[in-house]
Amino acid sequence: MEIPQGPWQEISIDIIGPLPKSNGMDAIVVIIDQFIKMIHLKATTTNISSEGVAKIYRDDIWKLHGIPRKILSNRGPQFTSKFMEEFTKALGTKRQLSMAYHPQTDGQTERINQEIGTFL
Numbered sequence: 001m002e003i004p005q006g007p008w009q010e011i012s013i014d015i016i017g018p019l020p021k022s023n024g025m026d027a028i029v030v031i032i033d034q035f036i037k038m039i040h041l042k043a044t045t046t047n048i049s050s051e052g053v054a055k056i057y058r059d060d061i062w063k064l065h066g067i068p069r070k071i072l073s074n075r076g077p078q079f080t081s082k083f084m085e086e087f088t089k090a091l092g093t094k095r096q097l098s099m100a101y102h103p104q105t106d107g108q109t110e111r112i113n114q115e116i117g118t119f120l
Helices: 050-065 077-091 103-119
Strands: 010-016 027-033 039-044 070-073
Touching (some): 027 050, 070 077
Parallel strands (some): 010 070
Antiparallel strands (some): 010 027
């Protein structure tokens, strides 16, 4: 694995549980900065969704550390993809994904990419 270039650019997310219940919670969301090893812990339940984790990140982490460049999770790529989808939604950012090499969806970027290719 590469060494991150600075704090909170690369994070890992995990969920510990089930744990003995306390105030209705039986799990902990663990968010770790891969550069300085700082952690944030948040009590939750074992049935938390990626939407729930995204809301925790928005409410407790993003305001302090911003948006990471990489997310490592042993929950699989589907979890990370859904997390980012829900996180951008929670921030009010509209994601508009396009297919590669389809100028009808993102012609401006494709045209600039051709120019950059010619220049290089």
